[in-house]
Amino acid sequence: MNTSSKNSIKKIISSGITEEEILQLFVENSEDILILTDSEMVLEYVSQSLESMLEIEVSDFIGKKINSVMENFPSLPLMKPNQKMVIPLITSITKQKYLIEFQFKPIYTAAGTIQAIFAIGKDVTDRELSLKKFKDTAFKEKELNQLKSRFVSMASHEFRTPLATILSSTMLIEILLQKDFGPEIKERIQNHLKKIIAQTNRLTNITSDVLLLEKSIQIDTKILRKKIQISSFLKEVVDVINHENLERRRVNYSGPEADKIIQSDPSLLTHIFRNLILNALKYSENALEPEVHLVFRGNYFEVTVKDYGMGIPKEDQEHIFGSFYRAKNVGNIKGTGLGLNIVKELTKKLNGEIWFASKAGMGSTFYVSFPVK
Structure with missing residues (x-):
């Protein structure tokens, strides 16, 4: 206490108010x-x-x-x-x-x-809430910067190969067109055209994934719920993939005899199931055929997608749902590292949950669970 404060208190005490009364006044009004x-x-x-x-x-x-x-x-x-x-x-x-x-x-x-x-x-309620909001904003900004950095890295790597293939195939077609069109020339032109189409589709898929990722993280994304017979719906998704795969490797589906009508967004569900099933095919070459199972658990239905492929290394498992993240053992298998991140975001939007079990060299099993209504 400074000299001025002491003198002020002494003046108050001299006027007849005790120190106890002054203390009580401070305590009661603090x-x-x-x-x-x-x-x-x-x-x-x-x-x-x-x-x-x-x-x-x-x-x-x-x-x-x-x-x-x-x-x-x-x-x-x-x-x-x-x-x-x-x-x-x-x-x-x-x-x-x-x-x-x-x-x-x-x-x-x-x-x-x-x-x-x-x-x-x-x-300090206002102070702490403001501090938390600032920290959350700073964390999201840091996460966004990391996301941008990963995207630039992924895009520069993933776009380079298809663009180079398209350019070289186009130049070769131009050279071949200057020659006579014999059967051999036609076959070579057809081969290069297939490469151009394949790589163009690959670039289109990458762009679609990026756009879908942006859509999936938007808070106000519209969910268009419709009535769906889920077992028939899931079987159709599997059948389409088997047809697209020209029956080279089949995906086996099993579900309950009695179907159930659910309410969900068919577009988002299709993307979720297709991504998980195509991953099962992609990462299990020369292994047993992947399996898709549907079970009903009370007010929820659970879909299991199981493969017997390369599996996910233990050190990669905690990051596998991250943006642009790919496990270290995928080798030359093409991919952006966006698929599972998008699947997780879309699953959350449909009030579902996703988890997995995996062991390197023995395959992976992904589970998704959604409410029936």
Whole structure:
């Protein structure tokens, strides 16, 4: 306390007001929360400010352990000089949540042991919520920058090969067209045209994935729910893939005899199932045929996509749903690393869950679960 403050207090005391009355005046009008406990954290004093905040009578506090009255209060904080701790407190009636920053001041005996603990609390709810919002924004910005960096890296790598193939095939066709059209020339032209079509489709698919990723992370994406017979719907998805694959490798489907009508977005479901099934085919060359199973579990239906391929290495599994992330053992198998990230985002939008089990060299099993309605 400075000299000016001391002189002011002396003038007030000389006018007939005692130090106890001055102290009481400060305590009663302070917006801070004042708490005094014994060495065992049993409450001996609580200011009126806490009573009005928590909607509890002061008499309900006294004589009780502080953490029995304030649920989130630590039973015995680690006492350090002027230690501060932000503690959430919830009102008893309206269930409003406050974030209070307490500063602990232990009071010691002459022997050096703690005799009592004095705590001063300030309402820092607005400050902490603003800080959390800032941290969330900073994290999202950092995540977005990483996403952009990964996209640039992926795009420069994935676009280079098809573009080079398209360019070289176009130049060769131009040269071949200057010659007579014999059967051999026609076959070579057809071969290069197939390469151009394949690589153009690949670029189109990459662009579609990027656009779908952008759509999937939008909060206001519209979900167009329709009635779907889910077993018939899933079987049709499998049949189309088998037809596209020209029956070279089949995907085996099994489901319950009795179908159920669900309400969901058929477009989003198709993308989810196609991606998982095509992945099962892509990453299990020369292995047993992939399997798709449908089961009903109460108010949910669960789809399992199982393959017997290369599996996902343990060190990659925690990142497998990340954007532009690909497992280290995929070798030269083409892909953007966007598929599973998009599947996860779309699954969340349909109020579903996705998880998997995998072991390197033994295959992977992906599970997706959705509510029936």
